[in-house]
Amino acid sequence: MNERIAWAREGRRARITLQAGPLNVLGIADIRALTAAIRESESCTVVSIEAAGERAFCAGVEVGDHVPEKAPEMLAAFEEMARAFLSASPAIVCAANAPAMGGGFELLLLADLALCSTRAFFSLPEVQLAALPPIACALLPRAIGTQRAFDAILTGRKIDAQSALAWGLVGSVLAPEDLSATTEALCARLLGFSAVAVRACKRAIRFDDLSLAMHAYRDELLPSRDGAEGIAAFLEKRSPVWAHTLSKGDEYR
Amino acid sequence: MNERIAWAREGRRARITLQAGPLNVLGIADIRALTAAIRESESCTVVSIEAAGERAFCAGVEVGDHVPEKAPEMLAAFEEMARAFLSASPAIVCAANAPAMGGGFELLLLADLALCSTRAFFSLPEVQLAALPPIACALLPRAIGTQRAFDAILTGRKIDAQSALAWGLVGSVLAPEDLSATTEALCARLLGFSAVAVRACKRAIRFDDLSLAMHAYRDELLPSRDGAEGIAAFLEKRSPVWAHTLSKGDEYR
Amino acid sequence: MNERIAWAREGRRARITLQAGPLNVLGIADIRALTAAIRESESCTVVSIEAAGERAFCAGVEVGDHVPEKAPEMLAAFEEMARAFLSASPAIVCAANAPAMGGGFELLLLADLALCSTRAFFSLPEVQLAALPPIACALLPRAIGTQRAFDAILTGRKIDAQSALAWGLVGSVLAPEDLSATTEALCARLLGFSAVAVRACKRAIRFDDLSLAMHAYRDELLPSRDGAEGIAAFLEKRSPVWAHTLSKGDEYR
Numbered sequence: 001m002n003e004r005i006a007w008a009r010e011g012r013r014a015r016i017t018l019q020a021g022p023l024n025v026l027g028i029a030d031i032r033a034l035t036a037a038i039r040e041s042e043s044c045t046v047v048s049i050e051a052a053g054e055r056a057f058c059a060g061v062e063v064g065d066h067v068p069e070k071a072p073e074m075l076a077a078f079e080e081m082a083r084a085f086l087s088a089s090p091a092i093v094c095a096a097n098a099p100a101m102g103g104g105f106e107l108l109l110l111a112d113l114a115l116c117s118t119r120a121f122f123s124l125p126e127v128q129l130a131a132l133p134p135i136a137c138a139l140l141p142r143a144i145g146t147q148r149a150f151d152a153i154l155t156g157r158k159i160d161a162q163s164a165l166a167w168g169l170v171g172s173v174l175a176p177e178d179l180s181a182t183t184e185a186l187c188a189r190l191l192g193f194s195a196v197a198v199r200a201c202k203r204a205i206r207f208d209d210l211s212l213a214m215h216a217y218r219d220e221l222l223p224s225r226d227g228a229e230g231i232a233a234f235l236e237k238r239s240p241v242w243a244h245t246l247s248k249g250d251e252y253r
Numbered sequence: 254m255n256e257r258i259a260w261a262r263e264g265r266r267a268r269i270t271l272q273a274g275p276l277n278v279l280g281i282a283d284i285r286a287l288t289a290a291i292r293e294s295e296s297c298t299v300v301s302i303e304a305a306g307e308r309a310f311c312a313g314v315e316v317g318d319h320v321p322e323k324a325p326e327m328l329a330a331f332e333e334m335a336r337a338f339l340s341a342s343p344a345i346v347c348a349a350n351a352p353a354m355g356g357g358f359e360l361l362l363l364a365d366l367a368l369c370s371t372r373a374f375f376s377l378p379e380v381q382l383a384a385l386p387p388i389a390c391a392l393l394p395r396a397i398g399t400q401r402a403f404d405a406i407l408t409g410r411k412i413d414a415q416s417a418l419a420w421g422l423v424g425s426v427l428a429p430e431d432l433s434a435t436t437e438a439l440c441a442r443l444l445g446f447s448a449v450a451v452r453a454c455k456r457a458i459r460f461d462d463l464s465l466a467m468h469a470y471r472d473e474l475l476p477s478r479d480g481a482e483g484i485a486a487f488l489e490k491r492s493p494v495w496a497h498t499l500s501k502g503d504e505y506r
Numbered sequence: 507m508n509e510r511i512a513w514a515r516e517g518r519r520a521r522i523t524l525q526a527g528p529l530n531v532l533g534i535a536d537i538r539a540l541t542a543a544i545r546e547s548e549s550c551t552v553v554s555i556e557a558a559g560e561r562a563f564c565a566g567v568e569v570g571d572h573v574p575e576k577a578p579e580m581l582a583a584f585e586e587m588a589r590a591f592l593s594a595s596p597a598i599v600c601a602a603n604a605p606a607m608g609g610g611f612e613l614l615l616l617a618d619l620a621l622c623s624t625r626a627f628f629s630l631p632e633v634q635l636a637a638l639p640p641i642a643c644a645l646l647p648r649a650i651g652t653q654r655a656f657d658a659i660l661t662g663r664k665i666d667a668q669s670a671l672a673w674g675l676v677g678s679v680l681a682p683e684d685l686s687a688t689t690e691a692l693c694a695r696l697l698g699f700s701a702v703a704v705r706a707c708k709r710a711i712r713f714d715d716l717s718l719a720m721h722a723y724r725d726e727l728l729p730s731r732d733g734a735e736g737i738a739a740f741l742e743k744r745s746p747v748w749a750h751t752l753s754k755g756d757e758y759r
Binding site: 063064066067068071072075078079082083086126127128129130131132134135137138139140141142144145146147148149150151153154155166167 | 672695699724732733737739
């Protein structure tokens with residue numbers, strides 16, 4: 001999307017790479033590039049987010065963009081990015097090879113699946129600067145429980161990789177040299193699924209409501225080609241052939 | 254309720270036993286039988302759900318009932334079952350002696366209290382068949398946190414018994430030979446409580462709102478005979494004698 | 507606030523000490539005193555809650571206040587206390603040096619940050635008396651997950667200090683002789699932050715909504731003096747000087 005936020009696509013797999021300097025600090029243009037990259041990945045099954053460099057997965061949003069004259073524009077872009085992530089169709093896999101701080105930690109919270117290396121830790125230093133991490137305030141309590149979320153946000157203390165695993169922030173902690181291969185294996189697994197099914201599962205979870213989850217199955221997934229194909233293939237003891245499209249035959253984007 | 258979904262009642266304890274073949278795969282009639290069994294248990298204090306056989310606690314809903322012609326009927330029955338469980342008065346105790354997959358895992362999520370043996374694991378393979386687990390989508394994030402729920406639902410990966418304990422899906426993991434006795438002890442403990450109090454506690458939790466929880470205490474439990482008896486017995490240093498009924502003297506069902 | 511609920515303030519730090527008898531059992535007047543103490547602390551950055559004695563941090567609300575003639579008044583006071591805690595501006599730090607039962611456990615749940623000593627355990631014995639813990643019913647599921655909350659509330663079983671740590675109820679478990687010093691260190695850390703920022707973070711978390719969290723940043727924190735000062739100080743590589751007040755120059759209370 002720009003030279004600092006690389007985006008590449010191969011088949012139904014998109015790949016976002018943060019390469020925004022040694023700490024991967026994001027400016028407003030980078031936030032917009034991330035938003036564009038997620039939108040550009042809409043017809044994929046999986047999109048991964050990784051970072052170049054070993055010092056930080058992402059040290060958050062440029063502090064200079066938090067001054068009163070710039071912050072409203074930055075926050076508007078940040079909220080738009082959050083909504084793009086939360087409504088995206090592909091499974092978003094975030095692999096943090098190094099510390100994720102502030103907005104970098106929030107990026108990981110916006111992903112559906114997260115992994116990290118033993119080099120990673122997670123922190124929200126905003127309160128120390130009289131700022132606040134809005135995405136973490138909204139999402140962290142449901143990820144790790146209210147008390148732990150208050151602790152992380154109000155004290156700014158570091159969550160190490162093992163605590164992140166124990167608390168469910170990441171699904172695996174890996175040696176730095178193994179992170180990439182494990183991320184690829186996870187993405188490969190997801191690529192074996194129907195994009196329509198992945199999208200419907202994600203929507204059903206985000207709805208946070210039983211009726212709406214039922215609706216996502218009955219009215220979105222079930223009438224799709226893949227919804228019929230997956231069951232038929234199982235009953236016929238053969239591998240499914242996914243269309244990855246809604247029943248009308250159109251890509252859903 | 255039928256020969257595959259056994260139901261028995263002794264005093265204020267009901268007992269549901271899945272005996273629906275070696276994997277306890279549920280058909281639409283079985284789902285309806287489970288719904289009926291929970292409703293039939295309404296005036297009990299406790300209802301337990303166990304399974305015959307050692308291969309699977311429940312391997313979910315018949316795949317053949319997921320084809321487009323049958324799925325809407327199956328889903329309607331499944332949603333009705335979920336609502337019957339979530340609004341039931343007795344404490345629902347689920348003891349999984351073996352793996353619980355798909356709808357079988359969702360059955361455990363609908364229980365109030367769950368235990369399992371070391372032989373159990375839990376998985377949601379739906380996405381692999383371009384299906385989705387609607388009850389898990391709605392309930393799992395609040396049980397184990399959003400990130401772990403996304404992982405379980407989007408990847409279909411197995412959660413072993415120890416992880417289920419560490420994540421709070423089950424309250425205890427037991428040797429297979431000890432599961433039944435521990436389940437009985439838990440049910441016996443619950444049977445010592447007032448059915449009115451158990452019901453009010455359950456409602457107060459499900460409301461997910463402080464005002465409504467206060468209301469459940471003030472307007473439902475407090476005016477009941479048992480609400481007065483429990484406090485009086487404590488103050489008089491004697492054992493309470495429960496009526497298990499609302500103040501009007503009627504069974505609440 | 508009274509001789510049983512001590513309150514003291516030093517600068518932006520308030521300190522509440524329960525000294526209501528050997529078990530710190532709370533009467534209706536004590537509940538009101540706690541409410542008043544939290545309100546009196548409104549312009550502080552931190553308020554801590556500790557207890558005198560070693561037998562119980564707080565054994566809950568007087569059982570005699572649960573009889574039908576008194577319970578409505580007690581519950582009204584208890585709900586008002588809960589709302590005062592949940593809407594308070596300062597960070598509330600609860601340090602349980604000994605067991606917290608019933609309303610005592612609920613007091614800890616109302617805090618933003620909690621610590622305990624190895625002498626502590628937590629339990630909700632209400633159901634045994636045909637009562638229910640309304641604050642725990644509303645807050646515990648989001649703190650430790652729904653299944654664990656049902657278990658604690660429906661069975662009344664004890665949660666030991668290590669489980670409380672593993673489940674995220676408390677952030678640290680300390681040797682009894684170390685609890686006080688660690689609590690002081692935590693409070694000292696929080697006192698280094700802007701009261702306006704602490705308040706905004708707390709509000710943003712409680713809103714449980716991304717738009718409202720963004721609003722808390724953009725419309726409350728950012729226009730404040732401290733919101734500008736924190737960023738400016740960071741950029742100028744100097745220590746911030748907090749006003750602790752909203753932009754109009756008024757204390758926000």
